[in-house]
Amino acid sequence: xxxxxxxxxxxxxxxxxxxxxxxxxxxxxxxxxxxxxxxxxxxxxxxxxxxxxxxxxxxxxxxxxxxxxxxxxxxxxxxxxxxxxxxxxxxxxxxxxxxxxxxxxxxxxxxxxxxxxxxxxxxxxxxxxxxxxxxxxxxxxxxxxxxxxxxxxxxxxxxxxxxxxxxxxxxxxxxxxxxxxxxxxxxxxxxxxxxxxxxxxxxxxxxxxxxxxxxxxxxxxxxxxxxxxxxxxxxxxxxxxxxxxxxxxxxxxxxxxxxxxxxxxxxxxxxxxxxxxxxxxxxxxxxxxxxxxxxxxxxxxxxxxxxxxxxxxxxxxxxxxxxxxxxxxxxxxxxx
Amino acid sequence: xxxxxxxxxxxxxxxxxxxxxxxxxxxxxxxxxxxxxxxxxxxxxxxxxxxxxxxxxxxxxxxxxxxxxxxxxxxxxxxxxxxxxxxxxxxxxxxxxxxxxxxxxxxxxxxxxxxxxxxxxxxxxxxxxxxxxxxxxxxxxxxxxxxxxxxxxxxxxxxxxxxxxxxxxxxxxxxxxxxxxxxxxxxxxxxxxxxxxxxxxxxxxxxxxxxxxxxxxxxxxxxxxxxxxxxxxxxxxxxxxxxxxxxxxxxxxxxxxxxxxxxxxxxxxxxxxxxxxxxxxxxxxxxxxxxxxxxxxxxxxxxxxxxxxxxx
Numbered sequence: 181x182x183x184x185x186x187x188x189x190x191x192x193x194x195x196x197x198x199x200x201x202x203x204x205x206x207x208x209x210x211x212x213x214x215x216x217x218x219x220x221x222x223x224x225x226x227x228x229x230x231x232x233x234x235x236x237x238x239x240x241x242x243x244x245x246x247x248x249x250x251x252x253x254x255x256x257x258x259x260x261x262x263x264x265x266x267x268x269x270x271x272x273x274x275x276x277x278x279x280x281x282x283x284x285x286x287x288x289x290x291x292x293x294x295x296x297x298x299x300x301x302x303x304x305x306x307x308x309x310x311x312x313x314x315x316x317x318x319x320x321x322x323x324x325x326x327x328x329x330x331x332x333x334x335x336x337x338x339x340x341x342x343x344x345x346x347x348x349x350x351x352x353x354x355x356x357x358x359x360x361x362x363x364x365x366x367x368x369x370x371x372x373x374x375x376x377x378x379x380x381x382x383x384x385x386x387x388x389x390x391x392x393x394x395x396x397x398x399x400x401x402x403x404x405x406x407x408x409x410x411x412x413x414x415x416x417x418x419x420x421x422x423x424x425x426x427x428x429x430x431x432x433x434x435x436x437x438x439x440x441x442x443x444x445x446x447x448x449x450x451x452x453x454x455x456x457x458x459x460x461x462x463x464x465x466x467x468x469x470x471x472x473x474x475x476x477x478x479x480x481x482x483x484x485x486x487x488x489x490x491x492x493x494x495x496x497x498x499x500x501x502x503x504x505x506x507x508x509x510x511x512x513x514x515x516x
Numbered sequence: 517x518x519x520x521x522x523x524x525x526x527x528x529x530x531x532x533x534x535x536x537x538x539x540x541x542x543x544x545x546x547x548x549x550x551x552x553x554x555x556x557x558x559x560x561x562x563x564x565x566x567x568x569x570x571x572x573x574x575x576x577x578x579x580x581x582x583x584x585x586x587x588x589x590x591x592x593x594x595x596x597x598x599x600x601x602x603x604x605x606x607x608x609x610x611x612x613x614x615x616x617x618x619x620x621x622x623x624x625x626x627x628x629x630x631x632x633x634x635x636x637x638x639x640x641x642x643x644x645x646x647x648x649x650x651x652x653x654x655x656x657x658x659x660x661x662x663x664x665x666x667x668x669x670x671x672x673x674x675x676x677x678x679x680x681x682x683x684x685x686x687x688x689x690x691x692x693x694x695x696x697x698x699x700x701x702x703x704x705x706x707x708x709x710x711x712x713x714x715x716x717x718x719x720x721x722x723x724x725x726x727x728x729x730x731x732x733x734x735x736x737x738x739x740x741x742x743x744x745x746x747x748x749x750x751x752x753x754x755x756x757x758x759x760x761x762x763x764x765x766x767x768x769x770x771x772x773x774x775x776x777x778x779x780x781x782x783x784x785x786x787x788x789x790x791x792x793x794x795x796x797x798x799x800x801x802x803x804x805x806x807x808x809x810x811x812x813x814x815x816x817x818x819x820x821x822x823x824x825x826x827x828x
Contacts, residue, residue, distance in 0.1 A: 225725075233724045240717050334550060334557030335828060336738070338766050352749060428713050428742065430766060434552055435713055479721045485677065485707050 210451050210463060213499065214470050221477035228480055235359065241472030242365035243420045243427075245465060248443045249368050250416025252464045253376065255447060257409040258389035258456030259306055259313035263298070263320035264417050264443060268436030270328050271295045271421030276431045277337040284347040292418045298324060299414020300407075307407030321440065328433050338430040351427030361423045365465075368416060373461040385409060390457025446471045449496050451503055470495075541799050542574045543567070543792070544594035545603040548631070549582035553710065553738070554828025555762065555784045556605075559630070562788035573796070584611045591615035595622050601642075601795045603627045609680040613637035625798045629791035631680045638806065645794040646787060648809040649681050652780045653688025655814050656759050659778045660689075660731050661697035663757040668730030670757075671722050672705040673715050673743055675735035682707070685735050685761055700731070708739040715742030723750045731757040737767025737779050744775060763815050765826045771817055778816035781823050786810045 222229045247264050254261045271291050278287035302320060306313045339345065353360040376382035387395040388405045396402050425431060450467025452459025474495065478488045505511045545563065550556045560577065567575045576594065580587035584607045594602045595618060602619050604626060606612045613633060616626050617640045625642035632644055660670065672689070675682030686705065693700055703726060708715030715734060722729060723746060732747075734740035740760030747753040753775060760767050760779040770776035790810040797804050815823055 227724050230724070236720050236724055240720065329551045334552070334554065336554045336764070340769075424713065428716060428745065430712060430741070432553060432711065432738070435711070476721055479706065479718070480725050482704060 210449070210466055210470075210499070214466055214473075217470060217477075218473060221473065221481075225477065225480040228477055233476070233480075235362075237472045237476045238362050238365075238469065239359045240476070241468050242359075242361040243424050244439065244442050244446055244471070245365045245468040246361075246368055246416050246420040246423065247413075247439065248446045248464050248468050249365075249372050249461055250413035251443050252447055252450075252452055252459060252461055253372060253385065254313075254409045254413045255452055255454060256376065256389050256456060256459050257385045257406055258392060259406060259409065260317060260454070261302065261410065261413050262314070262317040262440045263302060263324060264413065265436040265439035265441075266321045266324035266328070267295060267298055267414065267417045268421055268424065268439050269431075269434055270298065270324050270331075270436075271418050272425045272428075272431040272435050273328050273332050273337055273433060275421055276339055276425045276429070277332065279339050279345070279347055279425075280341075284345060287347075288422065291421060292415075295414050295418040295421070296411060299410045299412075299417075302414070303407035303410035306410065307403045307405070310403070325434070325437075332433055334433065336430060336432050339425075342429045347426050348429070349426065350422045351424065351429075361427070364419055364423060368419065369461050369465050372412070376461060381408075386457055388457075442471065445492065445496055449499050451499070540572045541600045541796070542576070542598075543601045543603060543795055543799075544576040544578065544597065544599040545629075545791075546578045546580055546587055546590040546594065546605070548580060548587075548605040548607050550579045552582065554764070558828050559784040559788045562785040563792060566789045566792050570792070570796075573792070580607050582607055584608045587612060588615040591619060595619050595624060599624055601625045601627060601799055603629050603791050603795055605629050606631055606633050606680075608678075609633045610636075613640070616640045625795075627791060627795045627798060629794075630787055632684070633680075641806075642798045643794050643804045643806055643808055645791045645808045646810070647782050647812045648807075649684035650688035651809070652761050652782070652812055653685040653690075654692035655780055655812075656685075656733055656761055656778075657689045657692035657696060659759050659814060659816065660693065660733060660757065661700060663759070663777045664697070664700055664730055666697040667699045668757075669701050669703055669726070669728055670731035670733060671703055671719075671726070671729055673708040673718055673732065673734045673739050674705055675707065675710050675739075677707045677709075682710075682735055689733055703729075708734065708742065710736060710738060712738050712742035712745075715739035716746045719743040719746035720750070723747065723752060729756055731759065734758070734760045736760060736762040737764035737770075737776075738762075740776065740779070741766045741770060744770060748775075763823075763826055764828060768815075768820070768823075768825050771815065771820055774817065778814060780812050781815040781826075782812045783826070784828070 227233050251261050251264060274294060275287050275291040278290055302317060305311045305316045350360055355363055376385065384400050384405050387400055388402050392402055424435065446468035447464050449470055450463035452463055471492065474492055475488050478491060547560060548556060550560045564577065567573050578590045580590060587607045591604065592615065602624055604612065604616065606628060609632060613636060616637055619626050620640040626640065628641050628644045630646040672686065674686045690702060693702060706718045708718055719742065732743045734743055737760035740758055744753060744758050747756050758776045762782045763779040767776055767779050771778065787810065790808065794804060794808050
């Protein structure tokens with residue numbers, strides 16, 4: 181993975197050799213796959229590549245994308261976060277419910293504070309107490325869903341005056357012709373990509389995820405690094421809740437159910453290894469977009485819902501297999 | 517989960533409190549998934565309230581949390597506790613039948629509430645009480661024909677795939693639509709899973725795919741309002757007739773604003789009270805028909821004032 185991030189020397193010296201093309205393909209396979217799948221879908225549906233459809237898909241994908249940016253950082257740091265779906269339900273129910281009670285600005289502030297607090301709980305248990313992230317976040321998935329039900333008493337929450345609130349900006353607004361959710365997704369992704377690639381902090385996260393012991397011996401405060409990744413993840417969830425609540429102007433208790441899997445699907449499709457220490461934000465962005473375009477493309481082609489899930493996960497398994505096959509230079513392995 | 521457990525425990529305490537009074541019947545209920553939506557939450561409250569108001573029943577309230585296996589376990593528990601009658605809101609119309617059969621064999625009458633079970637299980641139940649979802653779908657088709665004056669192109673956003681209510685509402689709608697106005701073409705159906713955000717996404721894709729959509733039928737108002745959101749955003753809401761089922765507060769308000777044509781008024785309070793009454797009638801030895809439907813009328817801008825705004 182790490183070598184794949186490097187600029188390929190064979191492409192830089194002006195001559196395109198066969199080996200150069202092959203190594204470009206293997207390094208940027210996911211991008212090639214993305215363009216190829218776009219092409220195939222456009223053959224079957226004339227609306228698929230229309231500007232309005234592309235804008236629709238990118239906007240739909242942005243909620244998952246915003247969360248995936250945060251979870252990618254957690255995964256690069258060598259951990260998992262399965263609690264983001266419940267956390268999204270929690271944050272959305274909170275901000276929508278409080279909107280009419282204490283005003284949009286206060287609602288947003290309270291929502292961010294509580295969501296970051298949940299992130300801090302994750303961070304404390306996993307970073308500082310060094311508990312297994314799979315178990316902790318799986319537990320938090322249920323715990324937070326329980327909190328949502330206690331808070332709302334099982335009732336749906338709605339914003340009464342949908343047309344007269346500036347809260348509508350986050351899910352429904354446009355800036356310079358670009359939908360605000362897309363803008364938020366883009367800005368967050370860009371920011372985190374810069375942080376992960378060009379700052380000492382980003383390099384420390386890679387080090388912690390790649391080789392925890394070595395990172396400690398080289399003086400990195402591993403515990404706090406892990407702790408901080410969960411704050412980033414929670415912050416991204418809070419941003420996504422802003423978009424989701426504003427877009428729907430209401431919330432069910434289980435609105436975020438299943439998002440953790442969609443987010444993971446996007447990340448895996450992008451090619452970030454679940455083992456930590458490798459990966460990148462922009463790959464996740466592409467993975468999330470592929471996921472969005474696959475689901476939209478299948479729907480435009482008139483396939484029922486069930487097919488979307490099958491096709492999506494078949495493609496994910498295919499992508500993971502090809503990635504592995506590329507690394508070991510053979511399609512099948514004959515010995516264990 | 518905590519909420520559910522806390523609620524169930526408090527009800528159990530309540531029930532044991534009542535037991536000291538002169539109670540006649542002990543009725544157990546296992547619900548589908550309280551807390552997942554406002555309808556089910558309101559249903560549970562109304563059920564507990566109705567039992568308290570009655571005074572001569574002693575209830576045990578359980579919730580399966582949407583899990584079939586857990587619901588089967590709860591049925592067996594209620595049989596073990598020798599309830600006089602059991603009310604079940606099936607999580608799955610097929611898988612719960614063996615558990616219902618066990619209760620029936622133990623001599624405990626079973627009343628199915630809200631959502632029907634498969635025909636194979638009908639012999640083992642004392643009665644069904646709930647809305648007629650096929651009829652609701654047919655009502656929605658009638659409103660659609662009326663609103664479009666017999667001609668147009670429409671799409672459907674259905675409920676959770678595999679869930680009886682979703683299947684019946686879609687079937688009733690499609691059948692009556694074809695009979696009543698064959699010139700209204702149902703172009704496509706996709707599930708919205710009772711989820712507003714999901715319905716909104718499906719509608720966005722429909723709007724991209726079809727340049728002309730004259731009407732949308734949604735399996736409930738929660739999804740219908742999601743579809744309305746999408747159409748408003750695309751600037752096409754004015755051209756589209758929106759019809760839902762199970763009128764939610766948001767749907768009620770949208771009808772009042774003139775953005776939403778109509779829906780079906782289904783009260784969870786009526787639903788809960790009808791279930792309890794059916795069980796009591798069975799226990800009193802009355803002749804109870806197998807299928808007991810409570811009234812679920814059409815609601816449009818014309819008769820909106822006759823109905824209270826739904827609490828969910």
